[in-house]
Amino acid sequence: MNNPQPGMQLVKEFRPILLPWIGAVIAGSLIVLKPLVDGVGLETLLIMVVSYGFLGGLALVPTMVFGQEVHDRTLSLLLVQPVGRSRIWRQKMLVAAGAVIAGVGAEVALLAGISTWYPGGELWEAVQTSFRGEQLFLSGVFLVATVCSSGFWTLEAGSIVGGVVFATASQLVTALALVPVWERIRSYDDPFRDPLNFIIIGVMGLIYSGLFLWLGWRKFVRLELRDARSVASGNSSSLARRWPARALLGSRPESPVLNLVRKEIWLQKPIAQLAGAFVVFWCGVVVLQRLRPNQDITYLFDVVTCLFAPVSALLAGCISLGEERSLNLSLSQMALPFSAPAQWLLKLLVSLGTAAVLSLGLPILLFAITGGILELHGSGLMNPKDEGILGLGLVSALMFLLGFWASTLSGNTVRAAIVAIVGVITLPALALLGIYWGTLFLKAEGIGSQNEQIKAGLWITAAGALILMLSQSLIQFRRWQGGRSQLLSYSLLLAGVVLFVAVGTASLGFLML
Amino acid sequence: MLLQINFKSGKPVYLQVVDQIKAAAASGAVQSGEPLPSIRPLAEELRVNRNTIAKAYTELENQGIIETLPGKGCFVKPNNSPLKKEVRRKLLTEEIDHVIVQAHHLQVPPDEFLNLVRERQAAMQERQNSHDKGL
Amino acid sequence: MNNTTPAIEIKDLVYTYGRSDAVHGLNLTVPAGGCYGLFGRNGAGKTTTMKCLLNLLRPRSGIVRLFGMDPAKQEVEVKRRLAYVPDYVAFYPWMSVRETLDYLASFRAHWNRDTERGLLDRFQLDQRQQTSTLSKGQKTQVALVAAICPEPDLLLLDEPTSGLDPIVRREFIETVIGAYQESDPGNRTILVSTHLISEFEGLIDEFTIMNKGREVLTLGADQARDRYQKIRARFATNAPETTFPGALRQRRNARELEIIANGGGPEILDQLRRLSPESLTTEALTLEEVFIATLQ
Numbered sequence: 001m002n003n004p005q006p007g008m009q010l011v012k013e014f015r016p017i018l019l020p021w022i023g024a025v026i027a028g029s030l031i032v033l034k035p036l037v038d039g040v041g042l043e044t045l046l047i048m049v050v051s052y053g054f055l056g057g058l059a060l061v062p063t064m065v066f067g068q069e070v071h072d073r074t075l076s077l078l079l080v081q082p083v084g085r086s087r088i089w090r091q092k093m094l095v096a097a098g099a100v101i102a103g104v105g106a107e108v109a110l111l112a113g114i115s116t117w118y119p120g121g122e123l124w125e126a127v128q129t130s131f132r133g134e135q136l137f138l139s140g141v142f143l144v145a146t147v148c149s150s151g152f153w154t155l156e157a158g159s160i161v162g163g164v165v166f167a168t169a170s171q172l173v174t175a176l177a178l179v180p181v182w183e184r185i186r187s188y189d190d191p192f193r194d195p196l197n198f199i200i201i202g203v204m205g206l207i208y209s210g211l212f213l214w215l216g217w218r219k220f221v222r223l224e225l226r227d228a229r230s231v232a233s234g235n236s237s238s239l240a241r242r243w244p245a246r247a248l249l250g251s252r253p254e255s256p257v258l259n260l261v262r263k264e265i266w267l268q269k270p271i272a273q274l275a276g277a278f279v280v281f282w283c284g285v286v287v288l289q290r291l292r293p294n295q296d297i298t299y300l301f302d303v304v305t306c307l308f309a310p311v312s313a314l315l316a317g318c319i320s321l322g323e324e325r326s327l328n329l330s331l332s333q334m335a336l337p338f339s340a341p342a343q344w345l346l347k348l349l350v351s352l353g354t355a356a357v358l359s360l361g362l363p364i365l366l367f368a369i370t371g372g373i374l375e376l377h378g379s380g381l382m383n384p385k386d387e388g389i390l391g392l393g394l395v396s397a398l399m400f401l402l403g404f405w406a407s408t409l410s411g412n413t414v415r416a417a418i419v420a421i422v423g424v425i426t427l428p429a430l431a432l433l434g435i436y437w438g439t440l441f442l443k444a445e446g447i448g449s450q451n452e453q454i455k456a457g458l459w460i461t462a463a464g465a466l467i468l469m470l471s472q473s474l475i476q477f478r479r480w481q482g483g484r485s486q487l488l489s490y491s492l493l494l495a496g497v498v499l500f501v502a503v504g505t506a507s508l509g510f511l512m513l
Numbered sequence: 514m515l516l517q518i519n520f521k522s523g524k525p526v527y528l529q530v531v532d533q534i535k536a537a538a539a540s541g542a543v544q545s546g547e548p549l550p551s552i553r554p555l556a557e558e559l560r561v562n563r564n565t566i567a568k569a570y571t572e573l574e575n576q577g578i579i580e581t582l583p584g585k586g587c588f589v590k591p592n593n594s595p596l597k598k599e600v601r602r603k604l605l606t607e608e609i610d611h612v613i614v615q616a617h618h619l620q621v622p623p624d625e626f627l628n629l630v631r632e633r634q635a636a637m638q639e640r641q642n643s644h645d646k647g648l
Numbered sequence: 649m650n651n652t653t654p655a656i657e658i659k660d661l662v663y664t665y666g667r668s669d670a671v672h673g674l675n676l677t678v679p680a681g682g683c684y685g686l687f688g689r690n691g692a693g694k695t696t697t698m699k700c701l702l703n704l705l706r707p708r709s710g711i712v713r714l715f716g717m718d719p720a721k722q723e724v725e726v727k728r729r730l731a732y733v734p735d736y737v738a739f740y741p742w743m744s745v746r747e748t749l750d751y752l753a754s755f756r757a758h759w760n761r762d763t764e765r766g767l768l769d770r771f772q773l774d775q776r777q778q779t780s781t782l783s784k785g786q787k788t789q790v791a792l793v794a795a796i797c798p799e800p801d802l803l804l805l806d807e808p809t810s811g812l813d814p815i816v817r818r819e820f821i822e823t824v825i826g827a828y829q830e831s832d833p834g835n836r837t838i839l840v841s842t843h844l845i846s847e848f849e850g851l852i853d854e855f856t857i858m859n860k861g862r863e864v865l866t867l868g869a870d871q872a873r874d875r876y877q878k879i880r881a882r883f884a885t886n887a888p889e890t891t892f893p894g895a896l897r898q899r900r901n902a903r904e905l906e907i908i909a910n911g912g913g914p915e916i917l918d919q920l921r922r923l924s925p926e927s928l929t930t931e932a933l934t935l936e937e938v939f940i941a942t943l944q
Contacts, residue, residue, distance in 0.1 A: 008754045015742055073738040080702050081755040082727035225704045226665060520849050523877065523932030525870035553830060557822040561850030562683050563829040618921075618928045 009083075013095040016068035019418060020060035021103055027053020027425040028107040032114050033432050046428075048395050051131075052310065053425040055139055058103050059164055060418070062096035062150035067160030076225050085221045089151070093213070096147050104143070137198060141205035145171050148209035152216030155223065161315070161417060169277065172304065174208060176284060180291070260343065264320060264350035271316050275358045278308045282366050301370070305363045306392060313396035314420055315413075316355035317403025320347045321477070322413030340478045348404065348470075355400045360393055398424050401469060408473040409487045419487065427498055431461045434502025441503075457505035464501045468494055514543050514550070518559050526561055530569035535578055538589045542644070545591040549579060653716050655680045655802050655837040661700060661710035669696045672861035673710070678854075680801075681834045685848060685855035685869075686841040687939050693861040694841040695735070698806050701839075702732060714802065728757070731795035735807035737787040741780035745790055748779055749797075756798040763827055767793045771819065785816040792820060796828050803828055805840045809847055817847060825851060845936040852935065857942055865942050869935060876933040876941065877913035881905045881925040888923055892916050896941055908933070908941050 031050050034043070069075045078088065146167050153170065154163030182200065285300045402423040407416035435457050472490050514537045518529055537543045549555075552570065556563040570587060573579045579587050616626045656678035664670040671693040678684045688694045699705040700712055703719040703726075712719060719726045739748050745768075753759040768775065771789040779787065788808060795803060803824070809817045829836050840848055855872070857865040867875070876896075881887070887905040892898060894912020898905065905925075909916050913930065920928060933941065 008751060012740065012743075012751055015740075072741055073736070074740055076704060076734060077738055077740075079704060080727060080732045081752070082724050083755055084724050222706070224706060225699065518850060520873065520934045521931045523873050523930075525873070526850060527870075553826050556829075557826045559850060560818070560821050560825065562853060563825055564682065564853070565850070620926075 010091060010095065013065060013092060014099070017061045017064045017095070017099055019422065020057045020064060021099055023422045023425055024054050024057025024061070024103055025106050025110065026429070027057055029110050029114065030425070030429050031111070033429070033436070047131075048306070048310075048391060049425060049428060051139075052395075053421070054107065055142065056164075056421065057425075058100050058143055059146045059150070059168070060160070060421075061099045061103065062093075062147045063154050063160055063163040063167065065092045065096045066151050066154040067163050070154065070158060071160055075223075079223075079225065085223075086217070089217050089220050093147075093151065096150070100143055100147050134198075138201070141201060142171065145205050145209050145212075149212035149216065152212050152219055155216070155219050161413065165274070165311070168307065169281075170212075171208070172281070172307075174204075176281075176288070176300075178204060179297070180288065257346075260346055261350060264347060265354075267320050267324065268316060268351065268354045270319060271312050271354055271358055274308070274312050274315065275362055278304065278312075278362070279366070282370075286370060301367065305367075309359045309363060309392050309396045310399045313355045313359040314399040314403045314417055316351045316359065317400040317405075318407045318413045318416040318420065320351045320404070321407040322416050341474060344408075344474050344477045351404060352400065355396065359396050359400075364389075395424070398428070401466065402427070405469040405473045406487075408476045409490055419491075423491070423494075426495065427465065430495055430499045431458060431465075431502045434461070434499045435505075438503045438505065457502060460505045461498055461502045465494065465498050468497055516555070516559060518561060527565045527569040527572065530559075530566060531572050531576075534569070534573055535576075538578060543589050545589045547589060548585070549587040549589065551586055653680065654678055654713075655715060656684075656701065656839060657711070657713040657716075658697070658700075659711040661697065661712060662708045663693075663696050663700060663705060664708060669693055670861050671696050671700070671707075674858065674861065674863055676856055676863060676866075678837060678839055680837050682853040683838040683840065683848075683851045685845070685852040685935070686839060686858060687843060687845055687855055687935075688841075688858035689843065689943065692858045694858055695806060696861075697858070698732075698804060698839075698841055701804065702727075729800055730802040730804060731798060731800040732804045733788070733791045733795050733806065733808050735810055737784075737791045739779035739787065739790070742778065744776050744778055745773055745782070746775040748790060749775075749794055752794045753797070758798055760797050760799055763799075764793060764797045767796065767823065767827060770823070785812045788812060788820065789816070792823060796823070801835055801837060803836070803838045805838065805842070807842055807844075808840070809842070809844055821847060821851065845939055846934060849935050855935065857939055859943055865938075872935060872938050873932040875911045875913075876938050877909045877930050878933055878937070879907045879909060879913065879916055879920065879928070879930045881907075881920050881923075881929075882927045883923070883925050890919075892919060897944075910941075 027050055030046065030053070034046060069078060079085070149170065150163055150167050153166040154160065157163045157166050281304055282301065285297065285304070289297055399420060402420035403416060406419035406423065407413065410416050410419060438457065472494070476486065476490070514534070516530060516533045518526055520526075522529065524532075534543070534549070538545075543549065549570075550558075552563060552566045556566045559566075570579065570581075574581060574587075577590060580590050581587050613626075616623075621629070654677050656676065658674055658676040661671050661674040661676075664672070668691045674693065674697060676686075676697070686694050686697065696705060700707050701714060701719060703723050706720060714726045715729060717726050740751075743751065749764065767789075771786070771793070773786060773789060773793075779790070782790065792808070805824070809820055812820065824838065828838070838851075840852070842848060849869075852869045854868045855866070856863050882904050885903070887900050887903055889900070892907055892909075892912075894909055894915060895907045896910040897908040899907075903926075905920075907916055917928070917930065
């Protein structure tokens with residue numbers, strides 16, 4: 001009656017990756033706002049949002065292809081169908097590669113389209129000043145490597161978040177390990193002056209991609225589903241292992257507050273593990289630098305901090321409620337005789353504390369210590385003139401806040417993280433858009449806008465958004481039952497408020513000054 | 514005709530179905546010419562395997578209790594069954610032996626037992642009469 | 649169609665990972681065209697066995713054959729002839745019921761649309777409803793529809809009725825009996841792994857009880873009900889203390905004696921009759937009671 005229809009099966013693959021794909025393309029196109037923020041001191045922030053959003057979103061795409069099945073536990077549904085595993089693998093990789101290519105293509109097309117009505121050649125100038133050639137090349141290698149290796153890493157980690165983290169970390173570790181090997185053969189001052197290095201990096205990238213593509217295929221074909229509920233058995237957070245300080249953090253029958261605090265800290269375990277990995281990597285770079293005094297690789301500190309801080313802040317925000325919900329503990333938590341607002345506040349404070357200490361405090365501490373050991377020249381992130389660390393702090397804080405807000409609205413860590421990532425792209429974009437319209441309005445009135453005004457407008461918008469998010473989060477926490485419609489309506493409300501306040505403060509700004 | 518399966522009786526399910534249909538035919542609950550429920554709905558109703566019901570119907574057909582008319586279903590055969598009289602007697606003798614053993618267990622003395630038999634026969638006759646009257 | 653090839657053949661299956669739900673040398677043969685029950689306590693290895701049949705787990709050693717084929721080597725061929733209803737049903741949450749059924753149908757060469765329509769009506773399922781909003785019972789119903797419509801030769805049910813309310817449970821069993829076995833009943837095989845044995849009592853032709861990864865008892869259902877008897881006797885004075893050979897278990901309480909017999913029923917009855925009890929009754933064990941008696 002019916003013949004097997006592969007077409008329908010391909011279409012189904014695209015659905016879960018739609019959200020990160022759209023997010024990535026939108027994030028990339030935010031570069032059009034660059035001229036607006038020039039001189040306001042937020043270039044770093046914008047560059048970060050654009051690059052994280054675009055690369056991160058497109059890195060999520062191949063991860064989601066497998067990750068969604070793992071997360072929704074539909075792998076067993078797929079694997080009992082009369083279809084070969086190699087074929088499933090091929091379909092998924094095709095979809096992942098196609099989507100990433102389409103994403104890049106769509107981005108280029110979008111920017112080309114926007115640039116036609118953009119004044120002058122400003123757009124391409126903006127792009128060129130923001131991103132050096134080698135950064136674009138490395139991003140390309142990163143994308144190819146991630147597409148090919150995400151299948152393996154997602155299955156290995158057993159979760160989407162784990163998949164992205166492992167895939168990225170693995171690339172960084174490989175790069176770090178190969179640098180000294182390559183230097184044995186050739187030494188150089190600026191690695192990117194020599195075109196041969198580009199070729200070498202490209203080739204290594206291809207070898208890495210091919211290797212992990214094969215490893216991933218092998219893993220998938222021989223995959224065993226021991227527990228119907230997860231590929232990696234046990235905790236849904238792949239980074240959970242035995243916690244040695246259990247004695248310290250074990251609950252005792254004294255004050256409930258202390259026990260709740262202990263429980264909250266225990267839930268933050270994966271971030272501590274991520275921080276551990278960060279410290280190990282940091283030490284590795286320090287050692288490498290000591291072995292190689294002629295050549296400055298301190299930019300690696302910046303790179304890895306820029307990766308670590310926002311991600312760990314995001315996780316810190318999401319995990320408290322996200323893990324509790326996915327482990328179905330929140331129901332019994334809510335039944336405890338401890339008021340909901342108090343529990344909410346406790347969660348907020350503990351997660352905030354973790355984020356502050358680990359995401360920002362730890363890198364700053366490491367920078368200070370390393371400064372003594374390695375005589376850093378004060379370039380990069382620690383340069384106070386560049387406001388790099390401020391931008392990073394802002395992005396991290398935003399990630400944390402959105403993560404916390406999103407996790408009260410949706411059921412689990414991963415969904416919250418995705419929503420938060422989308423939010424961290426769209427909300428600043430909306431704020432900037434609002435400011436832009438406001439200043440247009442002012443121009444029409446014949447009043448010029450000033451940087452102070454714009455900054456003030458952004459701060460007010462941020463404050464308003466903060467208050468709204470916190471209150472929404474509290475209301476939702478007490479109600480406990482989230483839902484997609486709830487999430488949608490709250491997000492729209494938030495977006496609308498951000499836009500409105502931004503426009504309002506910008507256009508009324510002339511009253512303030 | 515309502516059948517009931519007792520898993521505790523130790524008797525194979527299909528035999529229980531056979532016996533109950535035989536009893537229904539004998540007591541007039543199902544008249545000759547009346548259609549029996551078809552296999553699938555009966556299996557679903559009793560929640561037993563389809564093959565079990567099929568086996569029961571086959572057995573009933575072998576014993577000559579029912580007949581299958583293609584396209585129309587299974588019907589109870591009229592009372593003059595082609596089974597030889599001795600075979601019928603033999604079937605009944607088996608049942609009687611079983612009851613006699615039971616009576617012994619329950620310590621019902623033989624005279625009382627025979628009286629009981631006559632009582633039950635009279636009751637059945639009455640049931641048959643009221644059924645024939647169309648009640 | 650070769651009727652002598654068993655639907656499932658398992659010889660000395662071994663699968664171990666960690667301590668629970670392992671299989672230590674299981675032997676099982678499921679003939680074609682019947683309903684076979686796999687009973688066991690939690691962690692006995694039933695689910696592991698099922699997963700080995702579906703190539704979701706690879707056996708450490710032993711032979712697994714479905715219709716004579718190795719599910720690891722001829723995975724697609726084997727799966728074309730079977731359908732699976734798991735205990736934990738997961739669908740793609742964004743799909744509706746209709747989309748899910750279409751998606752699963754796209755893998756199959758054969759799909760009976762009439763049966764599908766009939767079952768959806770019977771279960772009163774709204775085709776446009778998203779699967780993420782379905783209750784557990786409804787999800788199981790959709791999974792059952794998806795398993796029956798391709799009319800496979802083998803139906804694998806893993807704890808299919810756990811967590812369902814009694815009405816849905818009944819409908820489930822009736823559907824398996826009716827819709828699944830309707831056409832070509834001689835070649836349709838069912839393997840049910842469950843510990844709700846009383847539910848499937850009438851459906852089972854033959855069963856195997858598993859414990860700690862091995863088969864403990866394999867018997868036909870009618871045979872079992874014939875062999876296992878619960879004999880109760882009441883005496884005028886205190887019940888005798890004799891042990892009865894052939895008794896699986898016996899309980900004594902002042903004047904009453906209860907014996908579970910495994911095959912030696914008539915002999916025990918004779919023995920008891922010689923002791924002149926006041927009353928003597930015997931009844932067969934249901935399959936669930938056989939299960940309990942075997943494993944306790």
